[in-house]
Amino acid sequence: MQNREVILDILRKSYQIEADGHTFYAMTAARASKPAVQELFEKLAADEVEHQAFLRQVATSYDKDGLAAFRTGKASDWSAISQAIFTGKFREQAAGSEFEMAALSIGMTLENNAITYFSGAASQATDAEVRTFYQFLADWEKQHLEALRNLYNSVRQDFWSGGGFSPF
Numbered sequence: 001m002q003n004r005e006v007i008l009d010i011l012r013k014s015y016q017i018e019a020d021g022h023t024f025y026a027m028t029a030a031r032a033s034k035p036a037v038q039e040l041f042e043k044l045a046a047d048e049v050e051h052q053a054f055l056r057q058v059a060t061s062y063d064k065d066g067l068a069a070f071r072t073g074k075a076s077d078w079s080a081i082s083q084a085i086f087t088g089k090f091r092e093q094a095a096g097s098e099f100e101m102a103a104l105s106i107g108m109t110l111e112n113n114a115i116t117y118f119s120g121a122a123s124q125a126t127d128a129e130v131r132t133f134y135q136f137l138a139d140w141e142k143q144h145l146e147a148l149r150n151l152y153n154s155v156r157q158d159f160w161s162g163g164g165f166s167p168f
Contacts, residue, residue: 007062007130008059008062010121010134011055011058011059011062012059013117014055014117014118014121014137015052015055015056015059017113017114017117018048018049018051018052018055018114019048019052020110021044021045021048021051021110021111021114022045022048022049022052024106024107024110025041025042025044025045025048025107026041026042026045028041028103028107029041029042029044029045031099032099032100032103034097034100035089036089036090036092037090037100037103039089040090040151041103044107044144047144051140054072058070058072058133067127067129067130068129070127070129070130070132070133071129071133072133072136090151090154090155097155100155101152101155101156104148104151104152104155105152107144107148108145108148108149108152111141111142111144111145111148112145114137114138114141115138115141115142115145118134118135118137118138118141119134119135119138121134122134122135122138
């Protein structure tokens with residue numbers, strides 16, 4: 001059985017990862033001048049707040065319920081429909097913009113770092129419930145990473161063309 005303090009420390013760090021993501025996405029949404037860009041980053045910021053609340057609930061439940069707190073059954077929160085809607089609007093409005101490309105790149109880095117952290121925690125966990133939970137968190141972040149990567153790839157060519165890097 002994994003040490004209680006190790007588990008709580010990982011939950012605290014996980015919460016901070018979500019807080020950092022929320023801060024970045026909220027700042028990006030506030031600075032965005034295009035509605036689709038603002039909408040996307042507001043959605044990502046709201047998701048990070050949801051993740052924080054979820055982690056807080058699991059940590060609280062862990063004190064009361066032990067390992068049962070990690071059996072969540074939490075469903076996916078980022079639908080393919082949302083991704084498809086954002087891709088078209090976002091690409092149209094973000095064409096050739098350094099701000100949007102940089103924001104997507106930084107967002108992908110944040111999500112990748114979260115995935116790495118959660119996957120590492122999963123590989124170190126000695127309890128099956130805890131390991132499955134950490135892997136669930138990694139998979140949850142993969143949804144954001146995939147959405148950001150799809151957007152990034154869809155506007156990258158426009159960005160390169162606008163910057164005079166075509167036909168590369």
